Amino acid sequence: MPGCDCAQETRFEGVSTAYRRVLLAVIAINATMFAVEMAGGLMAxxxxxxxxxxxxxxxxxxxxxxxxxxGLSLRTRATVALVKGVSLAVMAAVVLGASLYRVFVLAQPDAVVMGSIGMMAFAANVASVLLLMRFREGDANVRSVWLCSRNDAIGNLGVIGAGGLVAVTASPWPDLIVAAALAGLFLSSSAQIIRRALAERREATAAGCSVEAQPNAAE
Structure with missing residues (x-):
């Protein structure tokens, strides 16, 4: 039995050619937008x-x-999902720390660049969400991909709104507030992913799905 997934309920585990292709497309979109948005963030x-x-x-x-x-075991997939959840929490801490630093270095960001890059990022994340829509339910590994893309699209709206408020108020505070809100969004997603990943690890243990616990099929 592939992956040794002994769970009683059936969950989509990503074992699909269509899902793999969608995931590759989403990875390419995210990698491209990292370069574009980081350059825009430094510029603005x-x-x-x-x-x-x-x-x-x-x-x-x-x-x-x-x-x-x-296609790997439930325990392995849950462990990777757990790592992803923890990494999101670390990212939230980094963003919060950088935002607090900026409170004392109040350089006003460029609202035009913020708004234009924010719109590009929003379009990229909406495209990812639409690609992943039919795969939004599944195990912790599959679910984490959907949650991240959905929350990112919501976060982009905040960046766009912050750009408008920076222009209207001539203040950097909307930018900092949105950065802090994004950190909160990371923490929320982190908590959801970690909870499901831990539950699936317990499920794998209870079902005896570890390699060590498997009886010899030939016996």
């Missing part, structure tokens, strides 16, 4: 854009991990 001096760019980078790496473990 925008913490919100930099935070979102880091999210694109994190997604590219974690989606690559998701692709790599498709």
């Amino acid at each position: 001096q925008s913490m919100a854009l930099k935070a979102d760019a880091l999210d694109f980078l994190g997604d590219s790496v974690t989606y690559g991990l998701s692709l790599a473990v498709i």
Whole structure:
């Protein structure tokens, strides 16, 4: 039995050629937007854009991990999902720390660049969400991909809104507030992924699906 998944309920585990192709496309979109948005964030001096760019980078790496473990055991997939959840929490801490630093270095970001790059990022994430829509339910590994893309699209709306508020208020605070909100979004996704991953690891243990626990089929 592939992957030794002894769970009683049937869950989509990503073992599908169509899903692999979609995941490859989403990885390419995220990697491209990391480069574009980080360049825009540096140019505009925008913490919100930099935070979102880091999210694109994190997604590219974690989606690559998701692709790599498709078809492996439930325990392995759950462990990778757990790593992804923890990495999101670390990313949230980095973004919060950088945002607090910017509170004391109040350089006003470029609202035009923020808005234009934010729109590009939003379009990229909506494309990813639409590609992943039919694969949004599944194990922790599959579910984490959907949650990240969905939350990223929501976060992009915040970046776009922050750009408008920066222009209206001539203040960097909307940018910093949105960066902090994105960090909160990372933490929320992290908690969901970690909870499901831990539950699946317990399920794998209870079902005796570890390689060591498998009886010899020839006996």
